[in-house]
Amino acid sequence: MSTFLNDLKYAFRQLHKNPGFAVVVILILALGIGINATAFTVVNAVLFRPLPVKDPQQLCSLSIHTQEQVYDGTFTYPDLEFFQDNADVFEGVLTFKSMSLSWQWQPNQTRKILAEWVSRDYFNILGVKTSLGRSFNLEEQSVPNAYPVVVLSHAFWSSEFDSSPDILGTDIIISSKNYTIVGVAEPGFEGMRPSRSPDLWLPMMMMVQVSGGALTRDTNYEVIGRLRREVSRRNAETQLTALLPELDKNSNNFSGKRGQGRVVLTRCGHGSLAGKDRGAAWVGSLVFLAVTGMVLLIACANMANLLLARAMARRREIATRLALGAGRFDLIRQLLCESLVLALAGGCVGLWLTHGAVQLFMSMRPGGVKLPQAIGLDTRVVVFTVCLSLLTTLIFGLIPALQGTRVAISQALKENQGMLSSDTKRFGVRNILIAAQITLCVVLLMMAGLLLRNLQQTMNIDFGFDDKHTLLVQLPESLFKERDVDPYSIHERVMDQIQALPDVEGASLVGQIQLSGGSLETTVSLPGTENGQKAITYYVGPDYFNTMRIGVKQGREFSLHDRKGQKNVVIINETLARLLWPNENPIGQIVGSNEKTFEVCGIVANSKYHDVRETPQPAAYYCSLQTGWAQVLIVRSKGQPVLLRRVLEEKIHALDPSVARSQARTYTQQIRGVLIAERFASLFITLIGAGGLLLASVGLYGVVSYMGRLRTPEIGMRVALGAQKIDIIRLVVRQAVRIVLVGLSVGMCLAVPFALFLSKLTPFELSVFDPATFVIVTSVLLMTAALACLIPALRAAKIDPMEALRYE
């Protein structure tokens, strides 16, 4: 122990003696460690951080696996009640549903908030307390439509009500209904999905007031249970599986399919995501950490080079210690101890940088990226950073320690104090380290380049409709608040306002727009057949296909005559037409869907619905005048859509001036939003690649400078013999060029499998062999390398031969 303490003391003393060196090393390490700790902080919040609830490890999400399908988050409210009444393995069972509702925060002023409808005993089961007032009582959670009460989140209470304790018992208006505030949740609790943290919670029994019969009709509830401590997960799964036949008997929705399945419980008390999102987040996190890990490796290689140079300069000290009886192990331990001090200092500064970087990251993240609101440092991040620091000690400290202590004692003792010894073998190690840095840079830059190209190519894909010159705007919710409102009257009201505008070329109302990031699916069946064809479903108004420039191949598009009370009609796309009637004319055919029949009145061209890269999918369009509400207005403008935006917003606002003004956005903006993951990944990897390139350039600069210093006498001699400046520059640059070319070639070779790997892991389809990316990356790298070499080469060319020879 005392030996270690002595080593530590000497390490601090060494660094104190060379503050410049220590600061540079610590900063570079802090950058490498900071980037990685930032990445881990985000990953930790998304995947690992326990929810601030009682015993989060006991919370499990329930899914049913059958041979054909996985029923995950597809339960009905009666299913939930069944588990609440029968699943003895759980202390309690809950569900919740997020919904965007309007909150009237000022008279005649509303704005959107995120509310969460919660099932019976939600707060008790989670063990979440209130910091003010109470949570919902049993009656409020059992009697439908009787108790309009609300619990606010602590953040919402603080920001909107200035943490006033007087709000208890007062009413707030949510979706035009009065709700009484009964409590404020404890700080830190952001619901079960912190990536969509709600502003307030409402009892599920009140849901019927806002969304009609959704409570019993919906089939998309997640079931979460708190496992009893004495029951193992496996036993619980067995017991719950035994309940499935009874569950199936009570349910009409799944036609006996779930009774044959088995229950799988997944722990869900950690992280901010669930289900498919969590799976995708795992993949994204691995890529995220791999990319940042590369920067750390570049930083380590850089450090190893600096320490190697320092070890070379300390050869005589090392030789003296060996002559005094030190073993090589003693010296390796001491050098590693110095590296450890540097790495821990780098880790501390890195942790400090992480704090700021996380804030920056959160402020820069695009809106569509699902992350918790509160991401911060915790014990896990600190432990990760410490481990990372220890790892970096090994990576960047070991090579110089091993190399630096391998000295010929008698020779090193003879060396002049000021002179650095030229040792070609060790210099080889430095070259390898630089080449490795360049290799990693090339891989990063190639990934970034390929992602950017992929993004560019994706934006140029033919979507099957024309997104240019189109604007989207949400209609006020208040238009639909009346029960049994006729969609036709809304359509007329809106179109009266819009079609009079001179710049409008076409307009239509839709329920959900194409490429919005999600899509509905219904089964379209032929009369007399049981099994139908699943099709992506849209509810669109008259003139939709003209407005969207989707070609009508046969028949007609919807008109104002297709209203309630008239014959139900449907328009299908070419893929669905081919699947349902491969050899017949679909026009005039009857299909069934949602227990209704529809006549096919038109066939339209295929287009993109859910994903820009999808293969042609079957799709069915129902007329919104017959089937339901259409809340989004699509307008095609004759000129630039931005010119129409303001007047359009005003017209929509005029429909109900009491609600907040809706913001219009272009369809192109909407599609860019769908490509958020690609854009984010491209931007992130480009930034990381640029950082890596900067580090590698600094490393290259250092090596070329070092080479220049090492060859000072030789250069002096050459100048004395008549060498010109250009000869000296060529001499110094030549060796660097060799290193760069080796790094570049290896990097290019490695980039191909990396791109294939990235392509396989993520939804991004990277075209691995893209000549333009290869050329651009090569050029950027060569230019940066040239710059890094040129400065020391020019310095070498200015060497005064007299001085250089005296140095000799």
Added chain:
Amino acid sequence: MIKLQNIQKRYNTKAGFTYVLQQITLDIAEGEFVTLMGPSGAGKTTLLNIIGMLDSDWEGQYTLDDNSVHTLKPRQRLALNKQYVGFVFQNFNLLDSLTVYENLEAPLSYRNVKGAERASIVCDTLDRFGIVGKKDLFPSQLSGGQQQLVGVARAVVASPKLILADEPTGNLHSAQGQEVMELLTKLNQQGTTIIQVTHSEKYAAYSRRIINLKDGWMDGEVTPRQLPRKDR
């Protein structure tokens, strides 16, 4: 104590072998004070390094007490070095980042001497060399003579049987040089075997045997009495 037989060191160059030492055969008894002399490039320091086992790339037979050094592996030679040898260097080679106390402590810590014992030995040595007042100073804060004093103190702190001094007075002015030589003589009188390399016949006169080297060969042996009188 030291038996060298046909010690030879050579470098393999493109032009063939270049010999640094050839056919060195030499016996040095325990308690002797021997000087190696000769012009630059004669191989004095190389021979000293071979005797000190810092150089392991040579041919011939070398016996140190009962240890056949030529049969030992480099690691075993360093272990033997630890056991027998203390070095004094021309350019002192004190460790810049360590204080005088720590410089003296270093050889003991490499020999796994326990902390308390180490402190006691270092304090004794500081006292013996009269440098207690300098113990917290760094080498850069000492004069050349003081640095070499610390160098000699460091060489003897682990009680070696053999002190190898490579031009110990090379960087000192005459008064300081004389002081160091008197110190070495005193150590020799206390039983330590000393081999020094020097160019100066004046300092060589402190030893009992002077071995001349020339172009890597042994070029005779004289006693101090046989040296010209002006240099003595």
